[in-house]
Amino acid sequence: MISQNPLTLLTPVRQDCIEKLNEILERFKVGLNVGLNERFNKLGTLHYARWFILREDSFRDKTAFPLPERLVFSSNFDGGEDEHINGLVTIFPEYFDELYECCEGYPEPGMRNTETRKSYLSKWKVNTTAFYVGAPGRSLQQIKQEDTLQKYLWNIINKNNWDGKSALEIQKFLREKVNADPELAWSKESVNTPSTNWPGMILMVLIMIILLPIIIPWILILYFFYERRDTNCTATRSQLNDDLVRRLEADEDLFNQNQFTQVLVMKPGKVRLITVHALMLFARTLIKNFFVKGKLMGIPTIHFARWVLIDNDKHMMFFSNFDGSWNQYLCDFIDKSGWGLTGIFSNTVNFPETRFLFTGGAYDEEHFLAWSRGTQILTQVWYSAYHHLSIKNIVNNTLIRNELWKNLTEEQAQLFLKRI
Amino acid sequence: MQELELSEIQGFLVRDYKEMPVSKYFLLQIGDASKAKRFIENISKKITTVVDKDEESFINIGFTGIGLSALGLHENNLRAFTREFREGMVTPHRQRLLGDHDSNDPSNWDWGGTKNEGIHLMLMVFNSTQENINTQTQQLRKEFVEYGLKEVFLLNGETFPEGREHFGFRESISQPAIIGSGVTGIQNDNIQPGEFLMGYKNEYNVYPDSPSLINEQGNINMLPDDPIEKGKKDLGRNGTYFVLRQLKEDVNGFWSFLNEKSKNEDGSFNHEESTKLAAKMMGRWPGGAPLVKFPDKDPGILTDDNDFVYTDTDRLGLKCPFGSHVRRTNPRDNFEETGPAESLQLTKKHRIMRRVRSYGEKYTASATQHTPVDEVGILFGCFNADINRQFEFIQYSWANYPKFKQLYADPDPFIGVKENPEPGVVQQFTIPTEAHNKYIDGLKSFVTVKGGAYFFFPSRTVVEYLSTI
Structure with a gap:
């Protein structure tokens, strides 16, 4: 099973090049609709990518210290990081040259080769604090192949009359068809998808229980000495900067998928820092052992999500790629995982009023939505390798592939056919 | 249970006015703000609220964002309304959410679109017979002239026998019931008033975004206090937003x-x-x-x-x-x-209070009979307190x-x-x-889609207040 990984690069921009860089990014954005995406597709392992310029005024709240302009690149890819960076600079070196020439210290034209480009990019890598994958183990190639298979099967079912046929007979017919098509031979190899690690979960719960004598006083200290003194977001959506929201909306709902980039200032102090790191550890454990079937805390629309603490843990970036509209995505967060979200994000400045780390916060619907929109920033270039597929489709397609070749009962075969 | 001020709330939100089968929606433009305010003052006394059930005809009124501006509402006060309402139904992003492209493109609309005259307010009248409503219309049109209101478009709505729309389906069956409104539904349909009315808590147990008065103007003593922002007056309380779309079938x-x-x-x-x-x-x-x-x-x-x-x-x-x-x-x-x-x-x-009327030839289609002569369709309307999370969400995400x-x-x-x-x-x-x-x-x-707009339906008192600004 292949693993999908995140890469985040934070590269300082040359002061004389900011305008030029904005223009290039704008050109890339337009280019993605007319041909540039094919270059990205060529990589064959890239699920999503984004670029944007991070500036001090990208943050809605005052940053911990003055910040230089930095070009942020983020990608979700299959396999090893070295191979990924190698792919980026060999498949489209001219794009990377054009962009990163605007950044500090990029190799001079005569010095550019795969190695120097790679080592330049790698230098600016920042570590991902927590990373969620909606369809773990599924490479881009697998996602595309299984999409083809689903469409192939759909076509057969749609074009034929099945009156009087049992589900098992239909499954057999489908198998014969696929069997006869050498291009679909790959589908016969059953693939594993991760399952919930119950022993790991039980262990985690036990550890949490053992730690309760620390966790409970910690939460009380947070409440009495921190949360009650916080300043909180009391804005409503109508009070946000209209132009800002309109600019964000201009790039939204063009496809069935959207993206979200949020930048935040962490609340100061060790207590907050320890809290957020502990929660990130908790999140990583849950993601690895529990959220492995296409749902992040019950939210069934997220392809990838990532938290990245930067600038010596003073600032945080959050990225996600999701299905459907912004509003649906945020409402899902409130309805299904309000507590988890509150636990993490209440450690950032100006989050809606939170009590005891997990209550209030995201559940304060209007203020939470205003806070989310207010801290979201423009993603200048965004690439998705499969914006026609929802994460539910992707997870379902793997089940279709496996069940096609399984010996099923009539009832199971009926469920299998309903997936198509 | 939250106590609702029923005598303040415009009646069409709570009652479907089924006893009044004919209706006219006058889409009006303000020519002279001071004259229009006198008209609004008169109308505020005639508005049908939830408790007014015995009148010969029912009257309700809604304003668009540009309408409030034309009436003289201060820019900062208008700014306090939700962006959906202020911007209206026609923006590039909203077109994508609502699917208003190709034939549905607002440039092809008969009203409310990019090539149509601006709509400032909508006067809705409901009556028991065609004859009565025609007489009423004659009277109203005299008043429109007197108060400098231009009739930009007129929508004629009806409820058809058996409550069916033109495709042949019985309409508006599934409706929420606002808790405390006097209308009760089955358990699953009972919804907190804040989903439909500003000034009350919604299903998240918080107050919906409601416009408070930023710059003092008009007779502010008439206005209730803002429940959240202390010391401010609330324009939204007992008011709601209305979505109207004319859908040709x-x-x-x-x-x-x-x-x-x-x-x-x-x-x-x-x-x-x-x-x-x-x-x-x-x-x-x-x-x-x-x-x-x-x-x-x-x-x-x-x-x-x-x-x-x-x-x-x-x-x-x-x-x-x-x-x-x-x-x-x-x-x-x-x-x-x-x-x-x-x-x-x-x-x-994500519920809406649907208020639908049919327009065009009285015709109920079926598999065997489906050729009406005229253009037919529905005047789809719905009330909600958060257009983005309710109407737009249902239209796009669902x-x-x-x-x-x-x-x-x-x-x-x-x-x-x-x-x-x-x-x-x-x-x-x-x-x-x-x-x-x-x-x-x-x-x-x-x-x-042949036309559409978002309206603010203020409380009875706020309608009257608007005549004082």
């Missing part, structure tokens, strides 16, 4: 398509199957009977039965397909990622979005189909049957 296209898709093997029409396919797409039989209760055969009854859920009765969509109009626009207890109780709670956060639930390429067959999908994009309706799924592909759009 291609009745002939719809039934011809279904007749074609349900033909017998020998090529002859099978009208029974065609009706069944229509019912599958709707989720109810034309008379209103829900498919989860009558999956196979039209019971031939007229009913407003809304007391049903899906999880226990139809988890696989064998009776009522997941993609059907009623199942996706009100998913009740059946989201696959949450249990029934939690699903019901989620659904409650109706237009083809990947609703686990579906792949299924828009709402009535209101979500794109006229010109991108090349290679399939638009289908999936019908689960016991052994496998059946697909109706090549869906066509049979509903065209």
Whole structure:
């Protein structure tokens, strides 16, 4: 099973090049609709990518210290990081040259080769604090192949009359068809998808229980000495900067998928820092052992999500790629995982009023939505390798592939056919 | 339970005015603000509130964002309204959310679109007979002239026999009931007032975004205090937002398509199957009977039965397909990622109070009869406190979005189909049957938007207050 990984690069921009860089990014954005995406597709392992310029005024709240302009690149890819960076600079070196020439210290034209480009990019890598994958183990190639298979099967079912046929007979017919098509031979190899690690979960719960004598006083200290003194977001959506929201909306709902980039200032102090790191550890454990079937805390629309603490843990970036509209995505967060979200994000400045780390916060619907929109920033270039597929489709397609070749009962075969 | 100030709330939100089968919606433009204020002052005394039930005709009034501005509401006070309302229905992003492209493009609309005159306010009158409403119209038109109001467009609405719209389906069956409004529904339909009224708590147990007065103007003593921002006055309390869209129905296209898709093997029409396919797409039989209760055969009854859920009765969509109009626009207890109780709670956060009238020739279509002479359709209206989370959410995330639930390429067959999908994009309706799924592909759009706008429906007092600004 292949693993999908995140890469985040934070590269300082040359002061004389900011305008030029904005223009290039704008050109890339337009280019993605007319041909540039094919270059990205060529990589064959890239699920999503984004670029944007991070500036001090990208943050809605005052940053911990003055910040230089930095070009942020983020990608979700299959396999090893070295191979990924190698792919980026060999498949489209001219794009990377054009962009990163605007950044500090990029190799001079005569010095550019795969190695120097790679080592330049790698230098600016920042570590991902927590990373969620909606369809773990599924490479881009697998996602595309299984999409083809689903469409192939759909076509057969749609074009034929099945009156009087049992589900098992239909499954057999489908198998014969696929069997006869050498291009679909790959589908016969059953693939594993991760399952919930119950022993790991039980262990985690036990550890949490053992730690309760620390966790409970910690939460009380947070409440009495921190949360009650916080300043909180009391804005409503109508009070946000209209132009800002309109600019964000201009790039939204063009496809069935959207993206979200949020930048935040962490609340100061060790207590907050320890809290957020502990929660990130908790999140990583849950993601690895529990959220492995296409749902992040019950939210069934997220392809990838990532938290990245930067600038010596003073600032945080959050990225996600999701299905459907912004509003649906945020409402899902409130309805299904309000507590988890509150636990993490209440450690950032100006989050809606939170009590005891997990209550209030995201559940304060209007203020939470205003806070989310207010801290979201423009993603200048965004690439998705499969914006026609929802994460539910992707997870379902793997089940279709496996069940096609399984010996099923009539009832199971009926469920299998309903997936198509 | 939150106590509602029923004598402040415009009646159309709570009552459907079914006793008044004819209606006219006057879309007006303000010529002279001070004259218009005198008109509004007069109207504020005649507004039908929830408690006014004995009048000869019912009158309600709504304002657009540009209307409030034309009336003289200070820029900062207008700014306090939600962006959806201020911007109106026609923006590039909102067009994408609502699916207003091709024939639905606002540049093709008869009113409210990019090529039409601006609408400032809407006066809605409801009466018992055509004759009465015509007399009333003559009187009103005199007043419009007197107070410098220009009639930009007139919409004539009616409720048809058996409450059916032109495709032939009984309309407006599934409605929420606002807790405390005096109307009660089945348990699952009882919704917190803040989902429909500003100044009350909603299903999240918080107050919806409500415009407070930023710059003092007019007689502010008339206004209630803002429940959140201390020391400020609230323009929103007991008010709501109204969405209005004129939707033309291609009745002939719809039934011809279904007749074609349900033909017998020998090529002859099978009208029974065609009706069944229509019912599958709707989720109810034309008379209103829900498919989860009558999956196979039209019971031939007229009913407003809304007391049903899906999880226990139809988890696989064998009776009522997941993609059907009623199942996706009100998913009740059946989201696959949450249990029934939690699903019901989620659904409650995306309900609208529908207020629909038909327009055009009085005609009820069926599989065998579907050629009205004139343009026909509905005046789709709905009330909600958060246009973005309610109306727009339902239209985009549940109706237009083809990947609703686990579906792949299924828009709402009535209101979500794109006229010109991108090349290679399939638009289908999936019908689960016991052994496998059946697909109706090549869906066509049979509903065209002809006009639309978002309105603020203030409380009776705030209508009067607006005459003092």
